[in-house]
Amino acid sequence: xxxxxxxxxxxxxxxxxxxxxxxxxxxxxxxxxxxxxxxxxxxxxxxxxxxxxxxxxxxxxxxxxxxxxxxxxxxxxxxxxxxxxxxxxxxxxxxxxxxxxxxxxxxxxxxxxxxxxxxxxxxxxxxxxxxxxxxxxxxxxxxxxxxxxxxxxxxxxxxxxxxxxxxxxxxxxxxxxxxxxxxxxxxxxxxxxxxxxxxxxxxxxxxxxxxxxxxxxxxxxxxxxxxxxxxxxxxxxxxxxxxxxxxxxxxxxxxxxxxxxxxxxxxxxxxxxxxxxxxxxxxxxxxxxxxxxxxxxxxxxxxxxxxxxxxxxxxxxxxxxxxxxxxxxxxxxxxxxxxxxxxxxxxxxxxxxxxxxxxxxxxxxxxxxxxxxxxxxxxxxxxxxxxxxxxxxxxxxxxxxxxxxxxxxxxxxxxxxxxxxxxxxxxxxxxxxxxxxxxxxxxxxxxxxxxxxxxxxxxxxxxxxxxx
Amino acid sequence: xxxxxxxxxxxxxxxxxxxxxxxxxxxxxxxxxxxxxxxxxxxxxxxxxxxxxxxxxxxxxxxxxxxxxxxxxxxxxxxxxxxxxxxxxxxxxxxxxxxxxxxxxxxxxxxxxxxxxxxxxxxxxxxxxxxxxxxxxxxxxxxxxxxxxxxxxxxxxxxxxxxxxxxxxxxxxxxxxxxxxxxxxxxxxxxxxxxxxxxxxxxxxxxxxxxxxxxxxxxxxxxxxxxxxxx
Numbered sequence: 001x002x003x004x005x006x007x008x009x010x011x012x013x014x015x016x017x018x019x020x021x022x023x024x025x026x027x028x029x030x031x032x033x034x035x036x037x038x039x040x041x042x043x044x045x046x047x048x049x050x051x052x053x054x055x056x057x058x059x060x061x062x063x064x065x066x067x068x069x070x071x072x073x074x075x076x077x078x079x080x081x082x083x084x085x086x087x088x089x090x091x092x093x094x095x096x097x098x099x100x101x102x103x104x105x106x107x108x109x110x111x112x113x114x115x116x117x118x119x120x121x122x123x124x125x126x127x128x129x130x131x132x133x134x135x136x137x138x139x140x141x142x143x144x145x146x147x148x149x150x151x152x153x154x155x156x157x158x159x160x161x162x163x164x165x166x167x168x169x170x171x172x173x174x175x176x177x178x179x180x181x182x183x184x185x186x187x188x189x190x191x192x193x194x195x196x197x198x199x200x201x202x203x204x205x206x207x208x209x210x211x212x213x214x215x216x217x218x219x220x221x222x223x224x225x226x227x228x229x230x231x232x233x234x235x236x237x238x239x240x241x242x243x244x245x246x247x248x249x250x251x252x253x254x255x256x257x258x259x260x261x262x263x264x265x266x267x268x269x270x271x272x273x274x275x276x277x278x279x280x281x282x283x284x285x286x287x288x289x290x291x292x293x294x295x296x297x298x299x300x301x302x303x304x305x306x307x308x309x310x311x312x313x314x315x316x317x318x319x320x321x322x323x324x325x326x327x328x329x330x331x332x333x334x335x336x337x338x339x340x341x342x343x344x345x346x347x348x349x350x351x352x353x354x355x356x357x358x359x360x361x362x363x364x365x366x367x368x369x370x371x372x373x374x375x376x377x378x379x380x381x382x383x384x385x386x387x388x389x390x391x392x393x394x395x396x397x398x399x400x401x402x403x404x405x406x407x408x409x410x411x412x413x414x415x416x417x418x419x420x421x422x423x424x425x426x427x428x429x430x431x432x433x434x435x436x437x438x439x440x441x442x443x444x445x446x447x448x449x450x451x452x453x454x455x456x457x458x459x460x461x462x463x464x465x466x467x468x
Numbered sequence: 469x470x471x472x473x474x475x476x477x478x479x480x481x482x483x484x485x486x487x488x489x490x491x492x493x494x495x496x497x498x499x500x501x502x503x504x505x506x507x508x509x510x511x512x513x514x515x516x517x518x519x520x521x522x523x524x525x526x527x528x529x530x531x532x533x534x535x536x537x538x539x540x541x542x543x544x545x546x547x548x549x550x551x552x553x554x555x556x557x558x559x560x561x562x563x564x565x566x567x568x569x570x571x572x573x574x575x576x577x578x579x580x581x582x583x584x585x586x587x588x589x590x591x592x593x594x595x596x597x598x599x600x601x602x603x604x605x606x607x608x609x610x611x612x613x614x615x616x617x618x619x620x621x622x623x624x625x626x627x628x629x630x631x632x633x634x635x636x637x638x639x640x641x642x643x644x645x646x647x648x649x650x651x652x653x654x655x656x657x658x659x660x661x662x663x664x665x666x667x668x669x670x671x672x673x674x675x676x677x678x679x680x681x682x683x684x685x686x687x688x689x690x691x692x693x694x695x696x697x698x699x
Contacts, residue, residue, distance in 0.1 A: 137514030447488040454476040463480035464487035465506040
């Protein structure tokens, strides 16, 4: 009897294996190679890059919200001290992709989830455009989810957000730039956390899903309400208006210090003040002014992952309660930041996300049904709940060997889905580069933002992608 | 290096006007051949690639299988072919119309569709020996609908200077078509032409059409509506 039972189990397991292997659609039933335990890390050979990867828990939201015209993209660029040589850049890109293989994947739709499969083709280098971060044409881009662009002395990397976050993108771009400079100028390069050595083997921890590793048991989603959106006439879908302000860091730091807050809180306060001014001029019914601030979770957890590992928090004011002076806004924002940007809060949010996506009933919903559910959910809980976003990549400190060739850095986000615009900033050298990307024609937010900085005796230099 | 006299910000040399407030830069010492921050080239959206021939072949294969199944079922159950002819005719009709829209221009497709409809109705009339309803009702009705679709597609595709004006013309044509249909049914029933039911939809449709036509000239109001209603 026992023997017959064992033979039946064996027969079933063979049948299941025979069915499962050729069916790529059911790959989710296989063991996920994204999160690798320490004991397994050694077992994984250095050259053994997974043929497919699950999307990380933050990336899950991006494929359902991607349409033919809108995709969550971000862009990082470096301006060098000389004109870029495309052939050398191509060689550098190949070396960088070998070192950071998580960028060499294409997105596929499975029966229950989206997933990445490895690519072998060589990516192309494109010319820069006036309207960057347009949705990638996968076929023309050889299915890569990033686009490398080149314009005079500038190298720009545009990344689909499902692939990596700002820190991952920055590491890729800096490694690429260092490799390019090594090949071009033959200079010795000093490697660091964000400048990886292309001759090293890729570390499996670099493409793990750190959300699973660090999430705990108690999850809590943040309550969110409808936020005020600056009104404006929408541009054609392929147009993105960009305005970049170059601000001296010393003066910005000293002003923020005078208000007893960090630079991010100070910039958020200036933005809220600008939006409050617009709301008072235009709207009769007052809605809360809320800024979404992405938080890099690497500051709380020891991980080397180059994929998405960030969360966000909402800070803002409720103008229904009356007019807020600038001092009041700064103290509100600063207080909310210190209250919300803690490891415990961030972990609760991260855990809630992991718990939701691990729910067996949610997992069992086919992709074609999951797509509209997630899309509507993102619309209601994402852009609808914030007036603008301020993504601060932080200060980028580079080794001297690299810094002498790099004049400036820039970071920007693509066309937002529902809110009128988004804002990003990055510090490099003695400057902070803050970029407003917007889909509306009106420039009121940027105008009041920069005018406020000028009023506070902080000089600003402006450039844009104006069309002739 | 110039400053905006309105905003007080420093402007990059490549900026001919202040990007924040559109105030022109007047600086005689400004260099003329400046480095632009972004090139003029604009990216375009990815094109949708539809293999029309594959869709066409697949549609006809499915239609063939469906027709054959119905014919066989009819033959084996009744011993002769009767009702299944109508199913086959219907499938042929849908296939022809879909093929016309797949390969011909939209105007030719509308004319071909009207022709197919007439042919289908004529065959049904011939099979049932009922030419009267075809000649006096079905054929004119099909022609009216064909003309209506043709005019609507023409006005919307050509936009007649503005989309709103195109929609207004389409609505007016719809109102006229409704009146024509009522006249046609009255004549077929052997009654005197007396406009009764077509007046009720025609009046609001005409009012909306005239409203849209007037609105299309007020660009300021249109911009304001667009501004307030964008999502």
